[in-house]
Amino acid sequence: MYLRVVLSVLAGATVGLTFGQKSIAFGWTTAECGLFSSLYIQLLTTLATPLIFFAILDAFVRTHISGRQGLKMLLICCLNVTVAFAIGLAIINLWQPGLAWQELLAERSKELARSTLGHQTVNDGDMAEKAKKISLSPLEILRTYIPKSVVQPFSENTVLTVALLAILIGAAMRSLKKRTSDRELTAAIELFEHMIIATYQIVLKLLSWIIEFAPVAIFLAVASVVGATGPMVFGLVGIFLLTVVAALGLHSMGYYLLSTWIIGGKSPYLFLREGFTAIVTGFSINSSLATAPLTLEALKRLKVSDSSARLSACIGTNFNNDGITLYEAITALFIAQAAGMLLPLGQQLTILMAALAGSVGIAGIPNSGLIILTLVLKAAELPEETVQLALPIVYSIDFLNARFRSAVNVMGDMQVAILLDAGTVAKQSRFEPWELTSYRQFLSHGQLEK
Numbered sequence: 001m002y003l004r005v006v007l008s009v010l011a012g013a014t015v016g017l018t019f020g021q022k023s024i025a026f027g028w029t030t031a032e033c034g035l036f037s038s039l040y041i042q043l044l045t046t047l048a049t050p051l052i053f054f055a056i057l058d059a060f061v062r063t064h065i066s067g068r069q070g071l072k073m074l075l076i077c078c079l080n081v082t083v084a085f086a087i088g089l090a091i092i093n094l095w096q097p098g099l100a101w102q103e104l105l106a107e108r109s110k111e112l113a114r115s116t117l118g119h120q121t122v123n124d125g126d127m128a129e130k131a132k133k134i135s136l137s138p139l140e141i142l143r144t145y146i147p148k149s150v151v152q153p154f155s156e157n158t159v160l161t162v163a164l165l166a167i168l169i170g171a172a173m174r175s176l177k178k179r180t181s182d183r184e185l186t187a188a189i190e191l192f193e194h195m196i197i198a199t200y201q202i203v204l205k206l207l208s209w210i211i212e213f214a215p216v217a218i219f220l221a222v223a224s225v226v227g228a229t230g231p232m233v234f235g236l237v238g239i240f241l242l243t244v245v246a247a248l249g250l251h252s253m254g255y256y257l258l259s260t261w262i263i264g265g266k267s268p269y270l271f272l273r274e275g276f277t278a279i280v281t282g283f284s285i286n287s288s289l290a291t292a293p294l295t296l297e298a299l300k301r302l303k304v305s306d307s308s309a310r311l312s313a314c315i316g317t318n319f320n321n322d323g324i325t326l327y328e329a330i331t332a333l334f335i336a337q338a339a340g341m342l343l344p345l346g347q348q349l350t351i352l353m354a355a356l357a358g359s360v361g362i363a364g365i366p367n368s369g370l371i372i373l374t375l376v377l378k379a380a381e382l383p384e385e386t387v388q389l390a391l392p393i394v395y396s397i398d399f400l401n402a403r404f405r406s407a408v409n410v411m412g413d414m415q416v417a418i419l420l421d422a423g424t425v426a427k428q429s430r431f432e433p434w435e436l437t438s439y440r441q442f443l444s445h446g447q448l449e450k
Helices: 002-019 030-062 067-095 099-116 126-134 138-144 159-179 183-212 214-229 232-262 268-285 292-301 306-318 322-338 345-359 368-379 384-396 398-421 439-444
Strands: none
Touching: 002 030, 002 214, 002 384, 002 398, 030 159, 030 183, 030 214, 030 384, 067 232, 067 306, 067 322, 067 345, 067 398, 099 232, 099 322, 159 183, 159 345, 183 214, 214 384, 232 268, 232 322, 232 384, 232 398, 268 292, 268 398, 292 306, 292 398, 306 398, 322 345, 322 368, 322 384, 322 398, 345 368, 368 384, 384 398
16 A cells, blocks of 8 residues: 555656646646545545444443553553643644645635635635634533534534544443343343444445545645645655654653653663564554554563553553554644644644544554544634645655554553553463464453453
8 A cells, every 4th residue: 555655646746747737638637636636535534433433332342441450551541642742732832833834825725715616716814714713712612512413423523522422322331231130131232232343344344445545546636736836845745744753753752761661660772672573563564453462572571461461452552542643633733733723722632632532442443544634634623725735745645654653552552561560560471472373363362351
C-alpha cells in the first residue's frame, strides 16, 4: 500500500505541475480531480462513525479488565493522554506552525467555494464569520453533543456522542450479563455480542475495500492541489510533517523514556535496546496490534511480569492510543490554525476529546488514523472548503505519519506494562511468546480473560 501511495503522490504531483489549471483532456482539469477526491473523503466519513461505535462495543465484548490492575492501567492511560494533549497544545499555541498555510488556504478556500457554489461571490469576511461561530461557551458545546434522537449522532457523524453511547451500551450489557440469572436473557445477550463482533468485522472489511482505493483518491487530490498551488505545496507538506514528528518524538522519546526510567527503573538505553525490534516492526507493518507478540517478547526481556505484559499489550492497546490521539488532535488544530480560527482553549479541548474518542479501540487497525481524521475535523467544525483543500495534503504523506503513530503506540504499550509492574514482583511467564505462530493463537492461548 505505501508503495502505491508514494507512486500516486509522484504521479499526482507530475500531472499537477505539467497541466496546472489547464485542460488535461476533454475539458477535464485538475479542479475536477479535487471534486472526486472529496467524494472519497465523504465516503470514509460515512463509515468511520459506525466503526467507532462497534469498535468500542467489541472491546467491551472481548476484554475483561478487573480489579486493581485494570484501574491502575486506566489511570496510566489517562496520564499518558494528558501529557500527549499538553505537548500538542504547547506546539500549536507556542510554535504556531499552521500560520505557514494560512494565506494559501484562505485564497484557495474562496476559489473552491466559488466553484462549488456556481461561481458565486465569496466575501473576504466569510472565513472570519465562520471562525466566530466556533467560539462557543462550554454550556453551548455540551448542548450540541446531547442528541435529540438515537439516530442523530450517526447521521451527523458526532464522534463524541457516538463514543459515549457505545460506552453506555457496553456497560449496561456487561452489567446485565454479570447479574442476571435469567438463562433466556443471558442467551440473548450472548447472541447480541456475537452480532456486535460480526458487524464490527463487516465494517472493517468494507473499510479495507475502500482503503484499497486510497492511492487513486490521493493521486486525484495531489494533482488538484499541485495544479492550483504549484511547487510551494511541497514546502507546506514539510512543515506539517515536522510538526507531527516533533509532537510524537517529544511524547515517545521524552515522556515515555523518562517515565519508564524514573518510575519503572528501566533506563532509556535498556528500553530501546530490548524494544527495538518491536518498535521497528510496528513502524514497518503499520500496526501495533499485529506487533503484540514481539512486544510481549521485548517485555519478557525487560523482566516485566506476564500479567502486566498481557494486560497492556493485548487489552490496554485498546485504550493507550497516544500515537493516533496526538496525531489526530494536532492535525485538526494545525488545520484550524491555518484556516485563521483563533479557537479558545475550551474548543481546543473539545477537539482533543474527539480525537481521544475516535482512537478508542482502533489503535491496531492499519490506516485507522486516515479513517478517523475526517470525524475529528468535523468535531472542529472547520469550513467544508478548508477540509477539502487541507486533507489531500495531509493524506499525501499519511503513509509515513501512520508508521510513526504505530511505533509510538508500540512504545506506549511497553511503557504501560512497565509502569503497571512498578512496585510489584515480576512473575515468570509460563510460555514463550516467540513460540506462537500468530497473534490469533496468542489470544486463544490459556485463559487470557483471567
